[in-house]
Amino acid sequence: MLLSYCTNVHPAEDLDGILRQLDAYAVPVRERLGQDRLGVGLWLAAEVAAGLAADRESRRRLAAELSARGLVVQTLNAFPYGGFHADVVKHAVYVPKWTDAARLRYTLDCVTVLADLLPADAAYGSISTLPLGWREPWGPSHDLRAGIAFEEVTRVLRTALARHEQPIRLAVEPEPGCVLDTVADAVTWLADRVEPEYVGLCLDTCHLAVSFADPAETVARIRAAGLDVVKVQASAALHVEDPGTEDARAALAEFAEPRYLHQVRELTGTGDVLAADDLPEALDRLPARGPWRVHFHVPLHASPEPPLTSTTGVLRDAVAALAEGGGPLPHVEVETYTWNVLPAAQRQDLADGIADELRWARARLLSQEVRT
Template identity: 85%
Template structure:
């Protein structure tokens, strides 16, 4: 079941979440002509904690979702809270996986998802951050994060003993983090976690930014004995000649203050250069090779030249996964609608519906 991620909506309390589902998710479902629409819920830590402590509130949420024709098989537990603050930037990586609050939040999400899963869901998935931003991080942090994942695994095993459907945690590599690339995540996870319960969230915007080959990436994950638990269907910005004046002008329109927009440059030698945000890239990268920018752009909307979208990476990754067997959960994640340049914005319900329509046609999910 194809879903869209509700981290595009800012509400951080249950009544607000339901109101935003009425305002956006229900109209999206109606525009698509579907009896049931998948939503990948983002629950900020406060609301997740309240739901986990209150079985009646979970039953209410499940009933409210069903009444609206909405189904939840996946949660996005990457942002802890404040995801629509005026400035988010590096704070989205806090608390880290060495902080007990991250573990508590994740376990709360396990409790909530177990009571929301529809009966026909093969499993539930929860995506989470790739440990932390890369600095500071030491071998002692590795140990503490590993202990936290052991506790998550213990809880996931016990949840399966109480419910018929397994729930799996999906680690989402992101540029600039401890697990910057999928290769980093595979190297860290393999042999350290139980692959029955912990795998990867393949965000195809992040994958594109790293200039990784999608088919080889999927093959390498499987060869390591790991699995893709969830795909976040997303696209990055690509610019072939970033030093051209028209390219610089086009990129400056995407240099907004709320989110971090990591940039990678592929040199003719094959070396990949990095900048932690778009304004820094415009000042420091040599612009001798193409750039990829971590800015989630709507899947169906081709950026104006000279910018391009990396939807080919998305379709390539999903094609490689489909060749291995049934697709994992696929969640369209474009949280950047409100920070797009004015020329790229669209009424939100219409835009989400158009993205899901594109995804349904292009990736057959």
């Protein structure tokens, strides 16, 4: 299995720009790691995906350009629709929802593109997607429309398999604050609506950690429902054991940046989980009497400054639980998109940082049935 890093860390939203970013970062990462092939979890903004889907020659060109650089694509990240590096993203990343025809078109474009990028030795291709949308507004009519959209995606995935002989699978990615806030929510919604051969879950381990869910119990729940983890986004959240102290609050405030939403959860002494939709809101109103987890993807290899820690233990436990079933792991994609919004003291050269994360992941996560 090939370990990948997600290219949503790069801002380019046209094909030439994407290739320039791959030259500037992905190729140097591959060279730093001393590898002939490097997996990239490609992010294509909707406009780029539409252009590629409409032009087979452009898809062939992209496939050739990737091959010439020693880059291999087995997975796409189709969660952000576009503008993922705008000055302010926040809730815009959850638009369009799965009730909007634009979300369906984008996903189908990604299916068309990925089918022509998959290497011959790929067991399958995966496309991660948002958990329906932000939680408000959402009701039974939204469920109905989203369910119809998933039926259409499944029909296209079935057709793509017949044409290309390699399955492509959609991976729904639960995220705090969304309609499918937790893995439990996603399992409940998907179990009676999808064909597991074509639709499963993307287990983002930062999101999993923020929910305070147990990794082994989570994997068991997914399997018991007859669903698969199609893709793991290897990521870590911020953890602070005592968020009420002056030092903790000062350290957390350094991560309260304006671009992305950083949902916070607090675990109470009774086991309840309190929620805030962004870090400034949490600092203002959560009681801070129990530990916090913050949705801020932090580099896997570099621990934040005390009193903050990261949740790499959750990531390792989740991968271990998946490995216990035997057979190959699902696609594993390192997804730290926040390098440019980290506190200045914790940043490093981007190519160096991505290479360091991949080394960490290869050594600590993928000890069996993996080649990189």
